[in-house]
Amino acid sequence: KTIRNKLGSISKRTPEVMVKITGTAKGGNKFKVTKSGRRQVMALLKYVSRDGQLEIEDQDDIRTKGLDELSYLHDTLVYGGFQIPEESDKREAFSVVLSMPKGTDSLSVKRAARDFAAREFTNYQYAMVLHTFETDPDPRPSKNPHVHLIVKARSLDGTRLNPRKADLQRWREEFAEALREHGIEAAATNRAQRLKRE
DSSP states (O other): OOHHHHHHHHHTSOOBOEEEEEOSOOOTTSOOOSSBSHHHHHHHHHHHTTTTTSOEEETTOOEEOSHHHHHHHHHHHHHSSSOOOSSBSSOOEEEEEEEOOTTSOHHHHHHHHHHHHHHHTTTSOEEEEEEOTTTOOSSSOOSSOEEEEEEESBOTTSOBOOOOHHHHHHHHHHHHHHHHHTTOOOBOOOHHHHHHHO
């Protein structure tokens, strides 16, 4: 292929979804929790909501905003179903990021994330919040619209979430499918497929 042909094929590629699990403890200007447990859940909620400035919705479509309501959401997650202990040596909540490239309609990303979560985490408690370049109060907001999804590790029937690499790929595929249902072109090719395509 000529350089022009290569650039043309790259520009025509379907946008790739990004799904990742972020760490439970962060340093610097982000949240910092040394142990898992109730404080970890609150730190995650405060971080993704920017200390209550952004609206969060839970699995029942109950929406909260502000620190007071954030505390209520925290208590619902911590004490609802199987209670989360004060401290734990296990991961009690997962922080999942669902993202699309700059220029993707942010409302469609949120709707697709909502559908994805409802299908994948049917029996789990979770909360989600949309971050966009325009609405994120962070001093250096990402230009890529994305949703932070906080999922309680233990389901209402006691099953513990334990995602592996294959689960992440499946989540990518399911999120891409949800985006397509909302009119957004999205692909979820795995790394080997991407390398082969290139």
